[in-house]
Amino acid sequence: MESVCYNPIGIVETPFAEREGMPIQAAGGEGVRGRINLKPEYVEGLKDLDGFSHLILIYHFHLTQERHLVVTPFLDDTPRGVFATRSPNHPNTIGISTVRLLAIKGNCLEIEDVDMVSGTPLLDIKPYVPAFDHREPERLGWLEKAGAKVRKTRADKRFT
Amino acid sequence: MESVCYNPIGIVETPFAEREGMPIQAAGGEGVRGRINLKPEYVEGLKDLDGFSHLILIYHFHLTQERHLVVTPFLDDTPRGVFATRSPNHPNTIGISTVRLLAIKGNCLEIEDVDMVSGTPLLDIKPYVPAFDHREPERLGWLEKAGAKVRKTRADKRFT
DSSP states (O other): OOOEEEOOOEEEEOSOSSSTTOBSSGGGSTTOEEEEEEOGGGGGGGTTGGGBSEEEEEEEOTTOOOOOSEEOOTTOSSOEEGGGSOOSOSSSOEEEEEEEEEEEETTEEEEESOOSOTTEEEEEEEEOOHHHHOOOOSOBTTHHHHGGGGGTOBOOSOOO | OOOEEEOOOEEEEOSOSSSTTOBSSGGGSTTOEEEEEEOGGGGGGGTTGGGBSEEEEEEEOTTOOOOOSEEOOTTOSSOEEGGGSOOSOSSSOEEEEEEEEEEEETTEEEEESOOSOTTEEEEEEEEOOHHHHOOOOSOBTTHHHHGGGGGTOBOOSOOO
16 A cells, blocks of 8 residues: 655644643634644635635644554543544544634634644645534443543643 | 655445445445455554444545646535535545444454545544534535535546
């Protein structure tokens, strides 16, 4: 299987200069503002995007050095298989977050509810559409109990 | 900005040998079964994943050759900025779909509600967690009216 290479389309700026103390999910970054600086050559692709209140951002966890198949997540004390967690230490360090779009000015997108470190390389922007993206899961595994803590939990130094 | 390279963690097998006639979103692939063949070296990372009923798959649209900043989506007759669509022809051809997990057997994951072509290189698996992923958008732009057609619309040859 060949490796796949992507060129970042821009950079996400946030108030978080480092990972420690950050929200661990966009749902925990409620009200925190950030900005996407899109490469100017992609501005034409933003047409019609201002009609959407929420965007899915796909980005690269550029600070993540280590890879682990088993991790102890922020929300738990038990080691879990990495694919059963939202930790950044997956074999491919790809992040997804749904954020609120406030305004588009040229190549800058003002956004809210951010949970990524400033300087994060952005790979893609998609409109968030419940008809496509929303499900009602019957089972949430180990997050059944722990998920409710997401809004208050902040990152520490465990994932490097 | 440096380019980012990922090694696929496995392959998604589906009943869709080609894109034409496929569901255009996982929500339109309801009940369609598929399978993930994970590379055996990642099996340990699947621990605890069987507790979750739904997974987010992040994958590479490997058949997509062209890139466009403006596209006419399957669900519309009007050209739209590519970032305001879920078309595969984004600058980085990354797909996301939320699918149902039926069973895990060794390195094989039986899944349902698939909307990708067979042979798709898989980049990541994450648990789908409404507390992290669900939002209630106030505005859905051009998809406000068109979104309801997603379950019945099938792909044609427009995106190559």
